[in-house]
Amino acid sequence: MSQESLPVTAPPRASGIPRAGELEGVRPARHALFLALCVLALIVPLAVLGLLLASALHVSAPRLGWEFLTGYPSRHATSAGILPALAGSAALLTLTAGLAVPLGVGAAIYLEEYARPNRLTSLIEVNISNLAGVPSILYGLLGLEVFVRALGLGRSLISGAATLALLVLPMVIMTSREALRTVPSSLREACYALGADRWTTLRCVILPSCLPGILTGVILSLARAVGETAPLVTIGALTYVAVLPDSLGSAFTAIPIQIFNWVSRPQAEFRANAAAGVVVLLALTGALNGLCIWLRVRLGRRA
Template identity: 60%
Template sequence: MTAWRRALDVVFRVLALVVLFLALASLAVLIYDVWRDGAGRLSWQFLTSFPSRRPEEAGIWHALTGSVFVILVTAALAAPIGVAAAIYLEEYGTRSVAARLIEINITNLAAVPSIIYGLLGLGLFVRALAMGRSVLAGASTLALLVLPVIILSTREALRAVPSSIREGSYALGATKWQTIWYQVLPVALPGILTGMILALSRAIGETAPLITIGALTFVAFAPDGLWSPFTVLPIQIFNWVSRPQVEFRTNAAAGILVLLVLLLTMNAAAIWLRDRYQKKLA
């Protein structure tokens, strides 16, 4: 009996490991597939050219600059509001009914499908506030999308600050805000930045909400201001994937490689910050 149970245990363990390995292998296959399709297309010309009807002349300069520009504006909008909201929930209103309600609401918002934010952006920013299909409308939509994520991660970072730091500051006669501004925030900053970068790296890969607000799929110029029409890298990739010609799909694969490198850089920065932070607190 015992031997039979032991054997079953080993079988189960191997099965679980194989499944886990398959999941990880699918990531490897995905990256290999994209690399095989698109690596040959990567070149300086591809990075710096504008879209074209001829696939071999087309490039991603407009989409790359659009992505970077939109993300920077998104960060400028979402970062201060997100951190402020997190400070309120973590340091001020922890026990009030309003704070509890806001908390539940934020958890739910974090799980709302991104395309719903696109519809919100279309109805609110593009139409009601008459921003049109501009960089500002796109960035505002993405800012609302990443706010819950930023708030949740900032709260984690604030919670990790030892309460002795706050108490020491109060004992010296500092007010609540002085304590937060001069003591808590500097300690929590690396953690806050880590969460921020991860949230923005999610936003930079978003396609659906920006398509919904009507970001263009064919733009022949780089965005030159907040009111400029724009496109982003994921939308350009989507546009190329949707075409039947193989050459355009090669372009899509090359675009994906650039997008993945962009994401990997952001994630590496976040992990580096997190490691530094953990060492400092330990």
């Protein structure tokens, strides 16, 4: 950055030019205090994050184990497990990806490669940026009325996945558009010059070259979806599900729902379960984010 190279404290004393700050009678103590505050502002939130992780690990220690991961919910805190929630979250993620990826990437391709600058296009663009700011719980109300009731899908896995897909759609579209924008236009032009049509260019040149970018955006969106609780609560995901989801129409629970359920119980023993759920959920979102970084490094080189 340019300000790094500025001679802020340059020492050409001999020429008689005053040092920066000297004219206004700098009080070093005050300035050091300001710098300290700035650094502190960065450290405090990270320390809070550290406290969050440490306390979750500490509280969950007696519960976290193979039994917890493979157990079913129970009225007794010490024998309750998270398997149906884990399976539910995995199924939700897969279905959400299956719905949101074609819709989101398709919309991004349309806006970047096909759309002409007209009123419809700007309507779609304004709409997407506004959708990104709609609180997630309102997607839950949409899902409740449209998927659960109007379409008669009930409080099922597919209702939950469809709701989450709509929720992450703006994010998938925005990240995919950014990835598409990184493709140099010379690549496109070279392909057109060889006589290819738009679809062929897209399929053989553009998509392969921005695939890592699109993939990272999709995974980041899924990492957000996996932690979403409010929309699922609103559409009425059940908290006591003792079976694994086996079809699109089956009742389901998910890790964040299970955490919410455990932490809302008055009995203190369930706190350990909630903490263990938190550790599992954070591990899952952490793994998805880690996958992103790995993809960026790994596939980024080829692009």
